[in-house]
Amino acid sequence: MGSFLPDSSSYELLTIIGRGLEGLMTVNLARYQPMGEHVAIRRIDLESCTNDMVNYLEGELHVSKLFHHPNILPYKSVFIAENELWVITPFMAYGSARDLISTHFTDGMSELAIAYILLGVIKALEYIHHMGYVHRSVKASHVLISADGQVFLSGLRSIFSLIRHGQRARVVHDFPQYSLPIHTTAPSVSTSMPL
Template sequence: MQVAVRITDLDNCSEEHLKALQHPNIMTFWTVFTAGSWLWVISPFMAYGSARHLLKTYFPEGMSEALIGNILFGAIRGLNYMHQNGYIHRNIKASHILISEDGLVSLSGLNNLYSLVNNGQKSKVVYDFPQFSTSVLPWLSPELLRQDLSGYNMKSDIYSVGITACELANGHVPFQDMPRTQV
């Protein structure tokens, strides 16, 4: 079975980016094609869906520590690979952690991926603020939200992993009831 995922940011997505992210814990792509102004990415079917789907369906009060450990272990392995190759994910949350029928955990949600390597030079800090909806704010690190002259780096992904761990443990994301202007 195949699942199609749309990525709309054609300016920042290249075949080179897709090839650089081949790892067992990063969502693989069977084929990529464009139709009009849309980039279509065909990927394997993930039988258990996302960790968020599992929370909503089977674990509304949160998952066990052992299950959280297994899910985050796979996600962090994929994230570590991305970081080693100079990428910041910038969109880690339970809905972007997918689980296959055989239990393989894959990190998805690569539409806000940022490469620290530009023209052969690796940046230490990012000043770019991605186009997020306000629903993503609880997962974003304070340094990313600040948008100041200090910028942010790969450590912002680690903050998002921590928030995701809380989400998996409690069944909901911290600060979800807080007004978005106060997050």
């Protein structure tokens, strides 16, 4: 985790850029006031979450502390603000690969752009597998792209450990109940990305 303050008054909420987790999560574009930096904030209504959902979120936060890789979306801060869990991440100016395909590349991306994005995803997956986990929800909406063209894999709530009772599992049969997609709306950004 980064060194961003765990205090909701340090963040100015600007606009909603997504929703998810059965309507219990709102994703906001915000400004981290001490540095003036734009961030994304996942705000999850804990009062409306079931115990299973809370356990699921705890697992995601635990895994996020284990992973440190340049192609995995980092969590800058995680804290409770009133009845909400706030997860602070860097703002991805280009949104997800899904957003790019539906808004800018409706006729398809070039092979070079696809290769560049997939290289970032493969590096992240290689690291996750090396750590003894699998990511069971690799999809375009979990592939995020920053303003400088860096590719990040997100969706850590779909991570599953291959280690069971001290042994590496050969197959994965357990599927999480709450691996639902986040519906996002990419804000318009007028910068260019090297694709």
